Amino acid sequence: MTGSPSVGFRVFRAVFLLACVAFFALPLVAMLDFSTKIPATGERTFADWQALVTNDSLRESIIVSVELAVLTVAGMVLLLVPTMIWVRLRVPRATRLVEFLCLLPLTIPALVIVVGIKNVMAWVNYYIGDTPLALTFPYIILVLPFSYRAIDSALSAIDVKTLSEAARSLGAGWPTVFVRIVLPNIVGGVLGAATITVALVLGEFTFGSLLNYQTMPVEIAAIYKVQARAAVAAALASIILIAVLLMLLSYVSRDRRTREGRATA
Amino acid sequence: MTESPARTERGTPVELTDLTRVYGSIHALDGLTLHIDPGELVALLGPSGCGKTTALRILAGLDRATSGTVAVGGRDLTGVPANKRDMGMVFQAYSLFPHMTVRDNVAFGLKMRGRDKAARNRRADDMLDLVGLTEHGGRFAHQLSGGQQQRVALARALAVEPSVLLLDEPLSALDAKVRSQLRDEIRRVQLEVGTTTLFVTHDQEEALAVADRVGVMNQGRMDQIAAPADLYANPATPFVAEFVGLNNKVPATVDGGRAQVLGVSVPVIEGSLSAGPGIAMVRPESVTVAEVGGGDAGNARVTSVNFLGPISRVYCRLGEGDGAIDLMAQVASSLATRLTPGDPVVVGVEPTAVLVVAAP
Amino acid sequence: MALTATGSDTPTRTGRRLSVGPSLALLPFLVFVGIFLIIPTVTVIVQGFLENGRFSLSNIETLFTGTVMRALWKSVVLSASTALIGAVIGAIASYLVVSGNPDGLLRRGAVSLSGVLAQFGGVTLAFAWITTVGLGGMLQRALEAAFGYDVFGGSGWLYDMPGLILVYSYFQIPLMVIVFLPALNGLRPQWREAATNLGASTWQFWKEVGIPVLTPPFLASALLLFANAFAAYATAAILVSQGQIILPLMIRAALTSEVVLGQQNLAFALALEMVVVVAVVMWVYNWYLKRAARWLQ
Structure with a gap:
């Protein structure tokens, strides 16, 4: 533009952005403060952070949530990746339908699905037993929009059709096209989808609490009443883990973008 | 308006x-x-x-x-x-x-x-x-x-x-x-x-x-x-000469306001080297190409021909090895179509003024 | 799973794009979505109109009683106010971030952080604010020590509407940054330069070009924020452990109270109401993007 911004603008920018940083950082710092301080004496202690492993019910809930995350990623990849590739290759007229269905959970609140899913979950429990891992199924629905977007942008970056036609003209069958041609080219997108899936599952509260399963967030909320500091420590630990995962995701996707940019330049 | x-x-x-x-x-x-x-x-x-x-x-x-x-x-x-x-x-x-x-x-x-x-x-x-x-x-x-x-x-x-x-x-x-x-x-x-x-x-x-x-x-x-x-x-510098499309660089010797380029004596333009050996910047359309017949070796060989319609580009190489000079000539297609890569030819320059600069 | 259909697909059939064969490979996906998304949603819609297995409007009528209407109103106020706060602050923050070096550290950091913070909700977010401005919270103690001002105030505002508005803003602002930043990127520097060159002052540029170009994405983003807040449950559920001040909490009460008969039906009706509100907002969102921005492509 016309030279560099004015001094007044720069001051405003600095003040405004610093205020934002304070607003967003303060509650996190407060959690750290709370979880490490004995109010009576003001002493610092990390004893309550140890509850993450020493508290049996908390540890178990963490294991449940991690298992759920792994299963949800596996289910999401198995369900979504072949479907999305197949739509691009063979049934392009289903593109709009699949996109609509994948983005639908953005429009239907999770709470609404919880209300309506009782019968379906009873049926699931009848087949696989009453285990918290049954949450895998609704969780796959929950992560559908975000996973779809990640994989879709990876697929858009390559010309699936031409690649597969090239491979098939060279004698490759459909399984080879899937596994050896398309998949290696969208690994970044699938990883991104997996990352956001893990982040969402680890923080999910609505389904877990209303369907009465002791997932990590539900357990953290429960022990807050008896061991507030441990609960806050666990909550902070979980958000740090989720933040690292999501930062990693944005780093990975940026890396992919810059590489594409260079290729087209 | x-x-x-x-x-x-x-x-x-x-x-x-x-x-x-x-x-x-x-x-x-x-x-x-x-x-x-x-x-x-x-x-x-x-x-x-x-x-x-x-x-x-x-x-x-x-x-x-x-x-x-x-x-x-x-x-x-x-x-x-x-x-x-x-x-x-x-x-x-x-x-x-x-x-x-x-x-x-x-x-x-x-x-x-x-x-x-x-x-x-x-x-x-x-x-x-x-x-x-x-x-x-x-x-x-x-x-x-x-x-x-x-x-x-x-x-x-x-x-x-x-x-x-x-x-x-x-x-x-x-x-x-x-x-x-x-x-x-x-x-x-x-x-x-x-x-x-x-x-x-x-x-x-x-x-x-x-x-x-x-x-x-x-x-x-x-x-x-x-x-x-x-x-x-009349390009004033080699940079200008190259930028306006004078991309043939041919060894030349200047003496008394004239230069010897590929055996042809041509006038030099203002700003050129005043005397001694240098490099002449020659336009593609100022390079002449003539067929030779009957086993004559000529002074260059055709390396490739690009047909562009009424005119064509003929790429030639003078000499062999490290000292070889590549030239691009723009000639009538009627001539170019008779040439194939490997043909011996005689290349020269039109007697128009050229810019001669010191060899790098 | 979709791979199972590949066996039947011989090269001779590849030309027949409209054959049913290839479509069969989509069945696992469609069945899954049908069972875990469509059936629950349809259940909610249908059950909202049933009473003892028969068609009835009694559940729907309940929606228009005082308590439910109050909860709906508060939900709308909460969603609208945090959408407004989030949209305005988020838009300003986005502009300030892009006005720096577009590939700079500030911008990249802000985008990554917003991605994290927009997903921040539920247990952790509620705890974060309780430990900040709750009784004995860090900021509460600091303000009391420094100015003798008790921000918590003993009124429990943090566990009521004002608290929800404050806490929801925490994820609404970053969400705005995420959805609005691409629109700001679309504001080409050439437009600014062309306007300046044609005699426009900075103010005229914003009035004639900048604001008209950014208005559709701004309003659309605000609608998304509204829907986001309206559908949110976890944060409010932790912060307000009892009470039914907003629609989602009323649904919780209806779902978890097994004492009162007919509460299950109320849950369906309330959920139906949520679906309708969010669907209307999303419909307006799409309609607006199409209508108001016919020059957008």
Whole structure:
């Protein structure tokens, strides 16, 4: 533009952005403060952070949530990746339908699905037993929009059709096209989808609490009443883990973008 | 608009004096001086990073010179903000406001000048007539082709009757065919309205085709500025010579104002080496190629032939090994079609003046 | 799973794009979505109109009683106010971030952080604010020590509407940054330069070009924020452990109270109401993007 911004603008920018940083950082710092301080004496202690492993019910809930995350990623990849590739290759007229269905959970609140899913979950429990891992199924629905977007942008970056036609003209069958041609080219997108899936599952509260399963967030909320500091420590630990995962995701996707940019330049 | 081509008196002279622009350690402009006559179209030509766009943006007020002055119509514009400079600018691409119709885009400058709506629209429609888009006033930018968008941008820039028209690589985002069409269109319109114009481009063909004078820029300085034919015939430096397409470098010896090039004695142009061995810059169309018959070895071999229609390019190699010289000759296709790679030929040069510079 | 259909697909059939064969490979996906998304949603819609297995409007009528209407109103106020706060602050923050170096550290950091913070909700977010401005919270103690001002105030505002508005803003602002930043990127520097060149002042540029161009994405983003807040449950559920001040909490009460008969039906009706509100907002969102921005492509 016309030279560099004015001094007044720069001051405003600095003040405004610093205020934002304070607003967003303060509650996190407060959690750290709370979880490490004995109010009576003001002493610092990390004893309550140890509850993450020493508290049996908390540890178990963490294991449940991690298992759920792994299963949800596996289910999401198995369900979504072949479907999305197949739509691009063979049934392009289903593109709009699949996109609509994948983005639908953005429009239907999770709470609404919880209300309506009782019968379906009873049926699931009848087949696989009453285990918290049954949450895998609704969780796959929950992560559908975000996973779809990640994989879709990876697929858009390559010309699936031409690649597969090239491979098939060279004698490759459909399984080879899937596994050896398309998949290696969208690994970044699938990883991104997996990352956001893990982040969402680890923080999910609505389904877990209303369907009465002791997932990590539900357990953290429960022990807050008896061991507030441990609960806050666990909550902070979980958000740090989720933040690292999501930062990693944005780093990975940026890396992919810059590489594409260079290729087209 | 119905101004006659002769009406150049409404043009305004432009004076850039000793402009420098330093970004950190990079000297984008390094003492540029340029005078543009009223109504003249000057093209600034050079590779990217030579400072031509910086010069244009400083003139527009969109960038600030580190030192030096800008004057238009005798008035010093230093310190005058860009929106008060009364210039019309056409950008490379995507400069049309997307939420306005074509007509509103063209009328925008007049709106900023407080003209009433009826007058604005009348003027906008006149300008759209001028660029041949009479029917497109109600459309939005995304409904137009790239070439049409640039015509609208030209109409918008001219609608305010600017003192200077600035064209910043206006054709570089277009297809080759549209590019040459619009290039001629720009020149026609410019002659018709008679506005003093600065045209920035990296395409030598474009610059030579539209401009009254072409300035070749190199590393923030003006290497040479001259009328297209003059520039082509008498390049002042090897950089200019290469940039305007004189890309054959042939060993030569200068003595007494004449040079021996490929056994032909030719006059040298001003600025050449005064005496001794050097390199002659020879245009492709000045290289002659003759067939040889009956086992004669000639002095060169054909390496490849590119058919371009009525004329063809013949690539030849003189000598073998490290000392070999590659030449490109532009000859009639009637001759070129009889040549195949490997054929022995005799190459020479036309007896026109050449630039001879010291060997590197 | 989709791979199972590949066996039947011989090269001779590849030309027949409209054959049913290839479509069969989509069945696993469609069945899954049908069971775990469509059936629950349809259940909610249908059950909202049933009473003892028969069609009835009694559940729907309940929606228009005082308590439910109050909860709906508060939900709308909460969603609208945090959408407004989030949209305005988020838009300003986005602009300030892009006005720096577009590829700079500030911008990249802001985008990554917003991605994290927009997903921040539920247990952790509620705890974060309780430990900040709750009784004995860090900021509460600091303000009391420094100015003798008790921000918590003993009124429990943190566990009521004002608290929800504050806490929701924490994820609404970053969400705005994420959805609005691309629109700001779409504001090409050439437009600014062209406007300046044609005589527009900074103010005129914003009035004639900048604001008109940014208005559709701004309003659309605000609608998304509204829907986001309206559908949110976890944060409010932790913060307000009892009470039914907003619609989602009323649904919780209806779902978890097994004492009162007919509460299950109320849950369906309330959920139906949520679906309708969010669907209307999303419909307006799509309609608006199409109508108001016919020049957008």
